[in-house]
Structures are given as C-alpha cells and as structure tokens.
Amino acid sequence: MRNDPALWPSPLWHLKKFTPDAPVLYFAPEVLQATARRFLEGFDGLVTYAVKANDHEAVLSNLVGAGLSAFDVASPLEMARVRAVAPDAVLHYHNPVRSRAEIAEAVGHGIASWSVDCPRELEKLVDVPRQGTEIAVRLRLPVAGAAYDFGEKFGADPDLAVALLRQAQQMGFATSLTFHPGTQCADPQAWAVYIVEAADVAKRAGVTLQRLNVGGGFAAHRSGVAPDLEAIFDRIAQETQRAFGGNAPKLVCEPGRAMVAEAFTLAVRVKAVRDSAVFLNDGIYGALTELRDIGVPDRISVVRSDGRSVTGENVGKVVYGPTCDSLDRLPDPVALPADIEEGDFVMIRAMGAYSASLSTGFNGYGLQQMTTVAAL
Numbered sequence: 001m002r003n004d005p006a007l008w009p010s011p012l013w014h015l016k017k018f019t020p021d022a023p024v025l026y027f028a029p030e031v032l033q034a035t036a037r038r039f040l041e042g043f044d045g046l047v048t049y050a051v052k053a054n055d056h057e058a059v060l061s062n063l064v065g066a067g068l069s070a071f072d073v074a075s076p077l078e079m080a081r082v083r084a085v086a087p088d089a090v091l092h093y094h095n096p097v098r099s100r101a102e103i104a105e106a107v108g109h110g111i112a113s114w115s116v117d118c119p120r121e122l123e124k125l126v127d128v129p130r131q132g133t134e135i136a137v138r139l140r141l142p143v144a145g146a147a148y149d150f151g152e153k154f155g156a157d158p159d160l161a162v163a164l165l166r167q168a169q170q171m172g173f174a175t176s177l178t179f180h181p182g183t184q185c186a187d188p189q190a191w192a193v194y195i196v197e198a199a200d201v202a203k204r205a206g207v208t209l210q211r212l213n214v215g216g217g218f219a220a221h222r223s224g225v226a227p228d229l230e231a232i233f234d235r236i237a238q239e240t241q242r243a244f245g246g247n248a249p250k251l252v253c254e255p256g257r258a259m260v261a262e263a264f265t266l267a268v269r270v271k272a273v274r275d276s277a278v279f280l281n282d283g284i285y286g287a288l289t290e291l292r293d294i295g296v297p298d299r300i301s302v303v304r305s306d307g308r309s310v311t312g313e314n315v316g317k318v319v320y321g322p323t324c325d326s327l328d329r330l331p332d333p334v335a336l337p338a339d340i341e342e343g344d345f346v347m348i349r350a351m352g353a354y355s356a357s358l359s360t361g362f363n364g365y366g367l368q369q370m371t372t373v374a375a376l
C-alpha cells in the first residue's frame with residue numbers, strides 16, 4: 001500500500017481537494033501514539049502489539065516512537081517487518097502451530113516467548129536456546145463476550161495446560177500462561193474468568209508462573225460509547241491479585257485491534273445507487289472484509305464530494321463492493337442516508353485494524369492508498 005508522504009490537515013480537506021476515486025485509509029499518527037501511551041500508562045505490565053492487526057511500517061514506527069518495545073508476531077515475515085523498524089524489539093511468537101523451518105528462522109530472530117497448546121508443538125521446540133526463554137501455555141475456556149471465539153482454533157483445556165506447564169518447566173524454560181478472550185471483547189468478565197482458571201492451572205501444576213499474558217481482544221470504538229479500557233485494565237490487575245495473592249505473576253497484554261483501530265478512518269466512494277442498493281468502490285475483498293464477519297460499525301458519515309454532509313434520514317441499503325463477484329456484498333443492509341448519491345464519500349471511523357492487512361487486489365480493486373492526516 002502506498003503511503004502518501006505529505007501530511008494533510010484532515011480527511012475532509014483531502015477529499016475535497018482530490019476527490020479520490022479509489023478507497024483511502026486516512027492515518028492520524030497522533031491518535032495512534034496517544035492510544036499507545038494510554039496502554040503503556042494504564043496497563044500494569046508489559047504491552048506488546050499484535051502485528052497482524054495492521055503491519056504497516058508507519059504503524060510500527062509510530063508505536064516505537066510512542067515507547068512500545070515488544071511485539072506479538074505470528075510468522076517470520078512479521079518478525080522481519082518489526083526488526084526492520086526496531087532491531088532491538090522484544091518478539092513474542094504466539095502462533096502455537098509452527099513448521100520446523102519457521103522455528104529455525106524464529107530462533108535466528110531471538111524470540112523471547114513462544115506460545116504452545118499441545119505436546120507435539122512443545123517437543124518441536126527442544127533445540128530452542130533456553131537463556132530465560134519463555135514458554136507461554138495457551139489456555140482455552142468456553143467464554144462468551146467477544147465478537148467471535150478465538151478458543152475454537154487454539155488453546156489447551158485446563159488439564160492439558162497443567163501437563164504442558166510441567167513439561168515446559170522440565171525442559172528448562174521459563175513458564176507462563178497465555179489466553180485470548182476473543183476479539184472485540186467488551187466484557188471485563190471474560191478476562192476475569194480466564195485469570196481465575198489460570199491461577200488454578202498453575203497451582204495444580206505446582207509451577208510458579210513468571211508471567212500471565214492476558215492476550216488481546218480489547219474492543220475498539222465501533223458503535224455506541226467508547227469502551228472503557230481503563231476499567232478493563234483495573235479489573236485485570238485486581239483479579240490477578242485476588243486469584244494469585246502474594247504469588248502474582250507479572251502481566252503482559254497483546255492488543256491488536258484496540259491499539260490501532262481508532263487511528264484510521266476509511267473513505268470509500270459511491271459508484272452507483274440503484275433502488276435500495278449502493279455500489280461502493282471497496283468491499284469484502286478490500287478493507288471491508290471484517291464487516292462481513294463482525295458486523296458494520298455505526299460510526300459512519302456520508303459527505304458529498306464538495307464536503308457537505310449528507311443528512312437525510314437513514315434507511316437500510318444493500319451494500320455491494322466493486323468486484324464482479326456476487327459474494328462481494330455485506331450480509332445485512334447498512335443504515336445510510338436516503339439521499340445518498342453517486343460520487344458521495346462514505347467515511348467509516350476506527351478502521352485501522354484488520355482492514356489494510358486483509359485487503360486483497362482481487363479484480364483490480366482493494367486498498368492501495370494510505371494518507372497521513374494531522375487529525376481525523
């Protein structure tokens with residue numbers, strides 16, 4: 001994705017001047033740095049950034065600029081991307097299924113923490129140098145509260161987690177537990193349930209945890225009021241004290257979405273309006289992929305190409321993307337002004353996570369431009 005090196009005052013300013021015919025992702029570095037500081041100041045432990053949410057070089061370098069020094073990576077390419085902007089960064093390799101070639105490459109990157117959810121994957125790590133290197137056993141519970149459940153794919157049930165903790169300790173690794181409550185999780189209770197279970201697993205294993213990694217999952221502001229991140233941070237700290245007492249491990253978190261979402265606004269353009277349907281210049285093969293899976297946010301506004309707000313009453317419109325594939329539509333109608341017209345821009349806030357990183361070039365469409373703005 002091209003990154004326009006100029007700094008424009010705002011998305012509206014840029015849209016009026018250039019009326020871009022392709023989707024544009026507007027990036028406000030100030031907002032990203034403020035969010036990073038909010039995590040660093042509010043979370044009582046190590047803050048790592050889950051790179052998959054948005055791996056753009058400008059994102060990584062602004063996070064480093066705000067003081068972030070640790071990253072959650074899932075593949076050798078993500079490791080290289082982080083190393084390119086932060087050669088001394090601490091890397092956590094928390095994708096629990098790895099090929100042997102990936103493991104060898106990761107050893108070269110000096111991984112500090114490896115997550116594991118099954119004995120065979122732990123055995124594959126037998127030659128990883130110890131030197132304080134951590135095995136983070138990934139715990140899985142049936143927990144509600146997130147947009148979708150990350151426990152479906154990864155994680156060890158409590159009994160298996162007990163066995164893996166013991167095995168990791170016997171192999172000479174530092175031990176920790178990790179979990180992920182599921183993405184866009186607004187309910188602090190989801191973390192609390194995991195923390196209580198983690199304390200129990202550690203006790204049953206007879207292992208003192210060096211750290212407890214409470215994952216990502218922190219919600220972005222997609223609709224309604226902004227999520228209260230500090231309330232979740234406080235709840236995590238309190239539950240950890242309560243569950244572990246004097247033996248409390250140090251905390252780690254790995255936000256992706258909540259770190260990066262708010263720093264970007266997506267502007268897409270209306271190509272055509274037909275009856276109750278709207279054709280946009282981006283769709284599910286571009287930056288709107290996630291809207292199909294976790295729903296459409298309501299922080300949407302529509303402007304004419306001269307910058308005037310389109311304020312008609314909202315009606316449900318079927319939204320199609322630009323490709324020739326009939327699957328390229330959002331599953332449910334989207335509330336848009338009845339007077340929306342060809343050439344209008346639809347501005348969607350908080351689109352920094354899982355947008356650029358998921359956009360394809362299918363059919364010659366998708367996200368190609370990122371533009372930096374002073375404010376959103």
Ligand SMILES: *Cc1c(COP(=O)(O)O)cnc(C)c1O
Pocket residue numbers: 050052053072094095180182183184215216217218254255256257258353
């Ligand atoms: C994707 C992922 C994250 C980030 O999740 P968000 O919901 O974006 O905060 C954190 N940790 C792991 C292991 C992940 O796979």
